[in-house]
Amino acid sequence: MQQYLLEFEQVHYTYPGAQQSALNNLTLQIPANKRCALIGQNGCGKTTLFLLANGLYKPHKGNVKWQGEALKYDRKYLLQLRQKVGLIFQDPEQQLVASTVEEDISYGLCNLGLPDTEIKQRVEQALEEFGLTTLAERPVHHLSLGQKKRVSIADVMVLRPQLLLLDEPTAYLDRLHTRNLMATLKKIHASGTTILMATHDLDLVYRWADWIFVMDKGQLVLEGEPEYVFKQRQILEDLQLGVPLIYEMLFSEELAEEPVLERVRQKILNLFRYF
Ligand SMILES: Nc1ncnc2c1ncn2[C@@H]1O[C@H](COP(=O)(O)OP(=O)(O)O)[C@@H](O)[C@H]1O
Ligand SMILES: [Mg+2]
Structure with missing residues (x-):
């Protein structure tokens, strides 16, 4: 049976002073062990969803549940929740808190009150894993x-979260760093972490995700495996999201009758994937 790590049940959230709700009866379940992508137009509520997912905001109606239990909002509970649900903000400036790299990575561990020797060991491991050893003192x-x-990313991963939330992680990255990030996410996922990534890059979604959520106006409008979601062209066109380029080409009407293409289509699609 499918297990869900985090669930949104008919969640409403409206920012103070706003006319419209940012989340409007959102029901969404994040399946354990998947690589999930979250797509939708600007302003559809992706970032707001993340801020509710780790308890930074509280729903005005409805529930957010972690492993079947509604979140609580006291300090102690939230500290523990944020160890299990790691959120990486779109803008890294929002995330970094300490003066040096090493201090920054150890910050969350110190908050958890772990023994010094364990903190030291975990920080060293994280520095190495994320290629930051030479920058430790910087x-x-x-x-x-x-x-x-x-x-x-190291700040969050050092806490060993079960669920990793990434808000548009490639927004500030060039091609090389995007590739490195994808390689890192591959390792993170292989070590048993569930991932939910919000992004505008549909090619990346197609190459990486095994489950896709599509949001519009604070609601979930479509979800499923990539092959299924990208077949719902009309919905995606209506939302002005379009489909990945490779999909656009391989399923274009002009080529629909090509018997050769029919034979190699799946192979090409598989080659395109990161996994
Ligand atoms: N701090 C804020 N104050 C008021 N409204 C906000 C704030 N942050 C976001 N919103 C509004 O909430 C809605 C959802 O925004 P957001 O979650 O940032 O969407 P996305 O991440 O999908 O672009 C938008 O209409 C946005 O204008
Ligand atoms: Mg956003």
């Missing part, structure tokens, strides 16, 4: 954006 404000992004 002040975070001297880093490039790509390096800051890596530190912000």
Whole structure:
């Protein structure tokens, strides 16, 4: 049976002073062990969903549940929740808190009150894993954006979350760093972490995700495996999201009658995938 890590049940959330709800009766379940992508137009509520997912915001109506239990909002509970549900903000500046890279990565562990020896060991491991060892002593404000992004991921991963939430992680990354990030996510997923990533990059979604959520106006409008979701062209066109380029080409009307294409289509699609 499918297990869900985090569930949104008819969740409403409206920002103070806003005319419309940011989340409007959102029901969504994040399946354990999947690589989930969250897509939707600007302003559809992706970031708001993340902020509710780790308890930074509280629903005005409805429930957010972690492993079947409604979240509580006291300090102690939230501290524990944020260890299990790691959120990586779109803008790394929002994430970094300490002066040096090493201090930044150890910050969350110190908050958990772990023994010093364990903190030291975990920080060293994280520095190595994210290619930050030579930058350990560097002040975070001297880093490039790509390096800051890596530190912000290390900050969260060092806590060993069960669910990793990434808000548009490739927004500030060039091609090389995007590839590195995808390689990192591959390792993170292989080690048993469930991932939910919000992104605008549909090619990336197609190459990476095994489950896709499509949101519009604070609601879930479509979900499923990539092959299924990208077949719902009309819905995606109506939302002005379109479909991945490779999909556009391989399923174009002009080529529909090509028997050769029919034979190789699946092979090409598989080659395109990261996994
Ligand atoms: N701090 C805020 N104050 C008021 N309204 C906000 C705030 N943040 C987001 N919103 C509004 O909430 C809606 C959802 O925004 P957001 O969750 O940021 O969407 P997305 O991440 O999908 O672009 C939008 O209409 C946005 O304008
Ligand atoms: Mg956003």
